[in-house]
Amino acid sequence: MNARERLYRTLNKSQGKKYANSKLELKRLMESNTMPTPKLYARFASMDEAYDFNFSEISTSFVVKPIGGNGGKGILVIRRKGEAKPYWVDYEGKSIKSDDVVLHIHDILDGLYSTYGTSHEAFVEERIHIHPRFRRMVFKGTPDVRVIVFNKVPVMAMLRLPTRESEGRANLHQGAIGVGIDIATGITLRGIKNNQIVKRVPDSTKKLNGVKIPSWTKTLETAVRVSELTGLAFCGVDLFIDETRGPMVVEVNANPGLSIQIANGAGLRRRLDRVEGLTIRDLDHGVRVGKALFGERFADKVVAEDGLEIIENFPMIKIRSKDGEWFEYKAKVDTGAHRTSIDRGIAKSLGLLKKRQILWYGDFTSALGMQKRPVIEAIMKIKSKKISTAVSVADRSKSLVKILIGRKDLDGFLVKPMPIKEKYAA
Structure with missing residues (x-):
């Protein structure tokens, strides 16, 4: 027996299991409490x-x-x-x-x-239609988000993407893709398919990581509310994300599968232990605790309501040259990349490619394969923040945007979702 079975048997009320066993009973419960559901x-x-x-x-x-x-x-x-x-x-x-x-x-x-x-x-x-954010990520069928809730705290989440193999269904056992989600920001982490790590959508160059889930805070709040209404202290809540109505409750599982651990690269037992026994005041408190405890390092406990700075997907930033002058450039936020990357031509013109400026040479994976690139020290101004960081240097001469801002340098920022038309144009 694992942690899931122990908690399921001792904490989930029999009344709650009724909602897990009947989609219709759950739908009635949601409708009677004005919760969004198909x-x-x-x-x-x-x-x-x-x-x-x-x-x-x-x-x-x-x-x-x-x-x-x-x-x-x-x-x-x-x-x-x-x-x-x-x-x-x-x-x-x-x-x-x-x-x-x-x-x-x-x-x-x-x-x-x-x-x-x-x-x-x-x-x-x-039928809930595919949110525009996910259209390039699925074969057919509507993707959903599963959130594991325990003690009114969202402890783990996963985006489930239907594939050709799964015949349009978002079920991992039938060949769908599961993609881990950072609890704090709603940004996807890595994907699994048939319990194997995958980085891209099948038959596509579309990355699985670095995608911002729409209405993320509302999604977590909805999942916690479902847990409260059903009386299931430990459960997996499945939700569709509708473009206009936001998260919609589809199903609740009193005994959710554990593939979500592989997608997140984290053990569920440890997360459950961290929230067991905590006194959670209300729904908002539970969501905040989950974000603070289980956000990735790059998240820096980011929450929209904290009043942190919002950064656009294509911000104007400034970089200081070796001589101390500031130069402004258009950059692109790339949450799928760990480290910021700068074009070789810009680095050279700023005097940052001299031998003493190079910190080390590192191996980086790109569309061209494994490359060894110099990593240099750079001082940037993003919004009101001055950041001293290490950035990799790459040949981006053929790219429209010469600088990519990695998640390492996005601490304290809330990334504004890109409008779908602008995203495809980019």
């Missing part, structure tokens, strides 16, 4: 109810789910209406008749996808 269209306890339901009344996309299923089994995703009735289009782009949807509901009612001891019922809810 809209319910219909519930089916019998085939007569399924046959009588008019699917054409649904004007947009929808999802069919078993009430007591888990692991993404039995979920049918309908993306849109087909060009001709009574056809729909599923997540693969294939046409599917309303009769086929009813047959799928029949399989659910027969208990094909239900967890042992749960209700063999089905329901239909609205």
Whole structure:
């Protein structure tokens, strides 16, 4: 038995497990407490109810789910209406008749996808669309965020990305990607797929680390609130991030999987021990404790409400030359990089590439492979802060932006999310 089982058995109330075993019961609880959750269209306890339901009344996309299923089994995703009735289009782009949807509901009612001891019922809810921030990171299907909460404190989090292998489902056991998230900032850390570390989206050059999760503080607050409402002291809360409505509650797990530890490169047991027995005053206090305890070093306990300086994605910064003069340049924030990088031409013009200015030569991985680069001492002004730091020197002559600011030099800053159009243009 591990820490998860010990806490599950001793602290989670039996009433709370009811919400973990029934998505519909959880949805009712959320709606009664004005918590955001996908809209319910219909519930089916019998085939007569399924046959009588008019699917054409649904004007947009929808999802069919078993009430007591888990692991993404039995979920049918309908993306849109087909060009001709009574056809729909599923997540693969294939046409599917309303009769086929009813047959799928029949399989659910027969208990094909239900967890042992749960209700063999089905329901239909609205489909939450992919947030623009994640569109380049998924094959198809909507990604979700899982937050592990214990004692009203968010202790660990992970972004789950559907892949071709997972058939559009955000379930790691079916081949989805799990990406660890820094609790303090909501910035992604590293990815795993089939329990192996991955750095990029499959068949893409898109990095998995350095992505800022939208509405991060609200996401943590929502997860903690779900824990409070369900009475589950230890649970995993799954949420979709909607572009306009923010985090939306999808599911709660009284016995969440432990792959989240690999994605975060940290053990869950140690984090649970750090918050066990703490007196948490309220929801806001719990979120603050989680951010302070479990933020990565670069986070510096960053929280939006602390009034810390906000930095744009393309800030103007100043660098001091060897002769003491200040020169201004346009830079780019790169939270996926540990150390700041400066173009060789700029470093040379500032007199910072002389032998005495070079601190050491280090190995750096780039799109060109492993490179040995000089690391120099530089003094920069970012916003109102004067920073003395070590930066790597690279050939960025062909890049529009000559300076990349790594997370090591972002302590005390809150990075403003980039508008989606600007991000793609960059």
